[in-house]
Every structure is written in C-alpha cells, then in structure tokens.
Amino acid sequence: MVYAKTRNEKEWKKHITSLLCVVVASIIMSINIKSFVRAGDLIPGGFTGLSLLTQRSLNVFLHIDVPYSIINITLNALPAFIGFKMIGKKFTSYSVLMIVLNSFLVDLIPITPITYDPLLVSVFGGILNGVAIVIALSGRASSGGTDFIAVYLSNKLRKPSWNFVFGINTVILTVGGFLFGFEATMYSIIFQFVSTQVIERLHRRDHKVTLLIITKEGETIGQELLEYTHHGVTQFEGQGCYLKENKTMLYTVVGADEVKDVVHLIKKLDPKVFINAINSEGVTGRFYQEPIE
Incomplete structure (x- = not known):
C-alpha cells in the first residue's frame, strides 16, 4: 500500500x-x-x-x-x-x-x-x-x-x-x-x-470538502482512498469531450483537514489527475470521522 x-x-x-x-x-x-x-x-x-x-x-x-x-x-x-x-x-x-x-x-x-x-x-x-x-x-x-x-x-x-x-x-x-x-x-x-x-x-476538523476526481486510474485510486480515508467513494464512468478518451470520475467527501494529504496521495498515483475540491455546507447520512482518541 x-x-x-x-x-x-x-x-x-x-x-x-x-x-x-x-x-x-x-x-x-x-x-x-x-x-x-x-x-x-x-x-x-x-x-x-x-x-x-x-x-x-x-x-x-x-x-x-x-x-x-x-x-x-x-x-x-x-x-x-x-x-x-x-x-x-x-x-x-x-x-x-x-x-x-x-x-x-x-x-x-x-x-x-x-x-x-x-x-x-x-x-x-x-x-x-x-x-x-x-x-x-x-x-x-x-x-x-x-x-x-x-x-x-x-x-x-x-x-x-x-x-x-x-x-x-x-x-x-x-x-x-x-x-x-x-x-x-x-x-x-x-x-x-x-x-x-x-x-x-x-480548526478544520468539522468542515467537509467534496472531491471530484477525473482520472484514468479509477480502480487503483478508488481502492487507495477507501483504505487511506475510510470514506465512501462513488465511481462514475464517462468520456472526455475534447480527446474522447474514457475517464473515471470518483466522488468522495473528506474532512477539510484531510484534503492536503489526500490530494498528495492521488497525485502520486496519477500525476495527470484533475481534482475539483468544493466546500460542502453540510453532509447528511453516514460519514466516517476519525475518533479523537
């Protein structure tokens, strides 16, 4: 890993x-x-x-x-x-x-x-x-x-x-x-x-950020994100409109204090990845938060 x-x-x-x-x-x-x-x-x-x-x-x-x-x-x-x-x-x-x-x-x-x-x-x-x-x-x-x-x-x-x-x-x-x-x-x-x-x-622990990740290494990055962050990841298959290449979009929500490390991890796996980080006003449903213990 x-x-x-x-x-x-x-x-x-x-x-x-x-x-x-x-x-x-x-x-x-x-x-x-x-x-x-x-x-x-x-x-x-x-x-x-x-x-x-x-x-x-x-x-x-x-x-x-x-x-x-x-x-x-x-x-x-x-x-x-x-x-x-x-x-x-x-x-x-x-x-x-x-x-x-x-x-x-x-x-x-x-x-x-x-x-x-x-x-x-x-x-x-x-x-x-x-x-x-x-x-x-x-x-x-x-x-x-x-x-x-x-x-x-x-x-x-x-x-x-x-x-x-x-x-x-x-x-x-x-x-x-x-x-x-x-x-x-x-x-x-x-x-x-x-x-x-x-x-x-x-104090960024309580703030959430949505990551939209466009990559050719969807399977690898998705699995690494699951292991590294313990947050859910949703995978979408699509095609780039410019080069008509098949791409994968990964959707996940992480803590604002995790963004820097997560982006660094993703870029190690795919240097050409495109990532859009969006501040999330609120999250409803199950969201893993690392215990403060």
Missing part, C-alpha cells in the same frame, strides 16, 4: 505531536493571560475566565489570595471527569495535562503587559487565545471546561459548535460585569468573539 506505516509508528507519532501541541498551546495561553488579559482586566470566558473571575472575587471581596492553579484545576475536575466518560480517555488525558501545565505557568510567569489599550488587548488577546486553542485541538487536546462541551457537541452534531459555547461564555461575562463593571466585560466579549472566530476559521 502507498505510504504504509506500522500501527506503532503512527501511534508514537500522534503521541509526540499531541505532547508538543499541548506544551506550545499552554505556553501561548499562559503568556496571553499574563500579558493581554491581565493588562485589560479581561474575563476571557470559559473555565479560564471563570477561574480568573473567582480568583479576583476572592481577592477583592474576601481579601483571600488563592493561586490561579488551585482554582483552575479544581473547577476543571468535574468537566474532566465528564470528558473521560463521554469523549475519550486519551483526549481528556492530554487536556488534563494542558490544564495543569497552563495553570502552573500562569502562576510562574511574571506579568508583562504589552499594551494597556483596551481594544488592542481585546483583539490581539482574542487572536492569541484562539490560536492556542486551535493548536491544542490539533494535538487532540483542549484547554478544558467549555472546550469539552464544544468538542462533544461537534462530534455529536457533525458541525462546529463554538458559537454555542460563545453564548455560554457571554453568561459568565455578564456575571463578571455585575461584579466588576460592564466596561471590561464588553471588551471581554470582543476578546471572546475574536477568539471564537479564529477557532472557526482555523
């Missing part, structure tokens, strides 16, 4: 990739919290925002200084348990690693504000937050909390659900507004909106 690899090699590569993504995402998210979020007194939404809101409330109203790590890990305990039960053990394990690493990094990294302009803080902080989450998701992990909800719903509904989570985060931000004023809350909503849009644009 083309590009055949042993199962152990694939699993080891996935494990190393996941660990690297978790570490990089944790560092970016921690720096973002200590630079943009702290500078603008923002509440970034999710359980990260809930942890910061809890920490700030304890400090202001009860004069108790509790480390961020203790609050964040405690609040994420229940979502992590649910993640183990409903999403998957590997995904949740990597997510727990990110939660712990990010929590302690936030306590250790010194506050280093880049700017105090609230709009710049909201926009660029939101971009960094979204990028960190996308990197984590690429490594089959998450930052915990509401990310568990988003991933579960995305897998269940077969479509992106981050805007739904944005609605949940707005409730958290509203509570923060009543406690500490609505100006920072409104900027926090901008932060969360930007972050959500970055995730929607860059």
Whole structure:
C-alpha cells in the first residue's frame, strides 16, 4: 500500500505531536493571560475566565489570595471527569495535562503587559487565545471546561459548535460585569468573539470538502482512498469531450483537514489527475470521522 506505516509508528507519532501541541498551546495561553488579559482586566470566558473571575472575587471581596492553579484545576475536575466518560480517555488525558501545565505557568510567569489599550488587548488577546486553542485541538487536546462541551457537541452534531459555547461564555461575562463593571466585560466579549472566530476559521476538523476526481486510474485510486480515508467513494464512468478518451470520475467527501494529504496521495498515483475540491455546507447520512482518541 502507498505510504504504509506500522500501527506503532503512527501511534508514537500522534503521541509526540499531541505532547508538543499541548506544551506550545499552554505556553501561548499562559503568556496571553499574563500579558493581554491581565493588562485589560479581561474575563476571557470559559473555565479560564471563570477561574480568573473567582480568583479576583476572592481577592477583592474576601481579601483571600488563592493561586490561579488551585482554582483552575479544581473547577476543571468535574468537566474532566465528564470528558473521560463521554469523549475519550486519551483526549481528556492530554487536556488534563494542558490544564495543569497552563495553570502552573500562569502562576510562574511574571506579568508583562504589552499594551494597556483596551481594544488592542481585546483583539490581539482574542487572536492569541484562539490560536492556542486551535493548536491544542490539533494535538487532540483542549484547554478544558467549555472546550469539552464544544468538542462533544461537534462530534455529536457533525458541525462546529463554538458559537454555542460563545453564548455560554457571554453568561459568565455578564456575571463578571455585575461584579466588576460592564466596561471590561464588553471588551471581554470582543476578546471572546475574536477568539471564537479564529477557532472557526482555523480548526478544520468539522468542515467537509467534496472531491471530484477525473482520472484514468479509477480502480487503483478508488481502492487507495477507501483504505487511506475510510470514506465512501462513488465511481462514475464517462468520456472526455475534447480527446474522447474514457475517464473515471470518483466522488468522495473528506474532512477539510484531510484534503492536503489526500490530494498528495492521488497525485502520486496519477500525476495527470484533475481534482475539483468544493466546500460542502453540510453532509447528511453516514460519514466516517476519525475518533479523537
């Protein structure tokens, strides 16, 4: 088979990739919290925002200084348990690693504000937050909390659900507004909106692409696609109108994150192949999606 690899090699590569993504995402998210979020007194939404809101409330109203790590890990305990039960053990394990690493990094990294302009803080902080989450998701992990909800719903509904989570985060931000004023809350909503849009644009797992493949190697390519992607392939026989040559058209739908590898595979089998990739608004029926485990 083309590009055949042993199962152990694939699993080891996935494990190393996941660990690297978790570490990089944790560092970016921690720096973002200590630079943009702290500078603008923002509440970034999710359980990260809930942890910061809890920490700030304890400090202001009860004069108790509790480390961020203790609050964040405690609040994420229940979502992590649910993640183990409903999403998957590997995904949740990597997510727990990110939660712990990010929590302690936030306590250790010194506050280093880049700017105090609230709009710049909201926009660029939101971009960094979204990028960190996308990197984590690429490594089959998450930052915990509401990310568990988003991933579960995305897998269940077969479509992106981050805007739904944005609605949940707005409730958290509203509570923060009543406690500490609505100006920072409104900027926090901008932060969360930007972050959500970055995730929607860059996280491609939930987006589908239709491939129309015109080739003379229909049987070979069709079989390879079935083995490589596990997606169904439909074969049509036809004739080219220009050279009157017999051709095969293969119709298949793949994840947007698979397109690059699939096209590379097809071109290896037929350098003269013609491929039309079309973004699919939605897919009804059975569609194989690789487990995030």
